[in-house]
Amino acid sequence: MAGIKSINLDGEEIYLFNSAIYIFESSAGSTLEVDLIVSEVTLRKYQDRESLITEIELEDGRTLSSFMFLKSVPGKLPRLSLFCELDPEESYEGVLRISEDHLDFPDIEAGITLEVIRKVEMPNERITLKLNLPINQVEWLKEQKNKELNQLIKELLEGYMEK
Secondary structure (H helix, E strand, O other): OOOEEEEEEOOEEOOOOEEEEEEEEEOOEEEEEEEEEOOHHHHHHHOOOOEEEEEEEEOOOOEEEEEEEEEOOOOOOOEEEEEEEOOOOOOOOOOEEEEOOOOOOOOOOOOOOHHHHHHHOOOOOOOOOOOOOOHHHHHHHHHOOHHHHHHHHHHHHHHHHHO
C-alpha cells in the first residue's frame, strides 16, 4: 500500500503527523483523496483556500503532482482533506481503493493527540484583557513594548501553570 513520504502545498513542504492517500470510487466517478493530520498553524494557513498546487512524494519514490481542492472533514485533530480527479497519465499502483459501498476510511487520528502536535508547533493566539490595576502599574505597562509584555506574561503564566 502506497504511503506519503512528504507533501508540498503551493511550493511549501508541510510537517505531517499522519496521512492517508486513497482512491475513492463512487457512481459519480473516482477521485484521488489525501487526508493529512497537520499542526493548527498549518490548518489555519490553508483551511480557507479553495485549491492548492500539491506535490506528493510517495514512500516508494514516486511523485504525484496535481491541482487539488480542499474539503471540510470533521475530526478531533487539525486536518486537511484534499481531492482531485484522477490523472489518466499517472500510475496509482498500490494506492488504496475505497468504494462508496465499503466506506472503510483509514483512521489517521489514531495514536496522535493535540498535545503531541502542539509540542512540534504551538500556535499563538491574540487575546485582549480588561484589567483593573493601580494607576502606577497601568502607567508602567503602557511604557512597555508589546514584545516585552508578551514575553513577560508568557513567563509568568508558564511559572504559574507549573504550580
